[in-house]
Amino acid sequence: MKKTLELRTVNVTRYISPLREGGSLPALAEADDDFKYVLKFRGAGHGVKALIAELIGGEIARVLNLKMPELVFANLDEAFGRSEGDEEIQDLLQGSQGLNLALHFLSGAITFDPVVTQLSPELASQIVWLDAFITNVDRTFRNTNMLIWHKELWLIDHGACLYFHHSWSSWEKHAQSPFALIKDHVLLPQASKLSATDIAFKKLLTKEILQDIVNYTPEDWLHWEDTDETPEEIRAVYFQFLWTRLNHSEIFINEAQNAREKLI
Incomplete structure (x- = not known):
């Protein structure tokens, strides 16, 4: 493969x-x-x-x-x-x-400012969908974690996503969570194309691609002191979390759409 x-x-x-x-x-x-x-x-x-x-x-x-x-x-x-x-x-x-x-390092890049730069509904929806999917808590007005470089938008810093792994329990429950913190997303007001984005992105994120990304995690990073699970078992949990979440995307899409309606 x-x-x-x-x-x-x-x-x-x-x-x-x-x-x-x-x-x-x-x-x-x-x-x-x-x-x-x-x-x-x-x-x-x-x-x-x-x-x-x-x-x-x-x-x-x-x-x-x-x-x-x-x-x-x-x-x-x-x-x-x-x-x-x-x-x-x-x-x-x-x-x-x-x-x-x-x-x-993107030399000369500037921090994205939502007041200065307006994104298309399509791009805003794509980024909101991504962050709802990977449960990224860190793309807010306070810290957008986006840069403008050569007149294009670049995403940075996803270290705060997948936060279920800090407790490493009940991953099934986390996988089907609505992710209420999406209400604080800096691009949510512009994200009017979430349903269309959901259809398109679920075609791109195949089972094989998600498995490949998870499998690429170095074994050196998977020897944890707080669990007896092997690196392969830990990788399996990450994959199952993502695959389950993808197959229940209507849960986080509905949450994001409801939160957006309250904002606008």
Whole structure:
């Protein structure tokens, strides 16, 4: 079977500066391919689960033809960060040795401002559908997690999605949840094409594609201290969550449409 994705792996060569946004302390860094990346650390607050969410959420967005910066696996050598003067950053770097995740840095991009830039109902609906599907709590007026780059909209930062995995219980219940937090989505007022989007996107997200994305999660990120489940068993839960949610999409679509009616 042809792979849906094939992420490159780079080695981080230079820590440039922290990006003091959110609790994960991402950083601007340079790699051995001479490109700059926004580096997400396994040693940050939510650990590897945030990286898993970033990988799965970001690659689902890409399959749906939404613009995403390239994701790469990023290796941090054990010697990296020893010369860092900031103790907090040094601890983060030392705790993130091994395989991390990074997004290609979009130099010159500006933060999406819903007051300045109006999106089409089609694009707004596509992004709202995505975030309702992957239960992304972090695309609000306070933090849009979208950039304008070369006059196009790009999605970033999906580390807060799939939040069921932080409790890792009753995934079946979470899979069929309406996701009430969609009411806070920055694009919900413009998302008038959710039903049409639902039909189109369910054709794109086949069982094989979802399985492929989940299977691409590195085994190194799936050895959890809080469960006895094997990496394969953990992958199976992620897939079943997504496949169940997709097959009951009317639950989150109805929630989003009802929330939108209250707004407008």
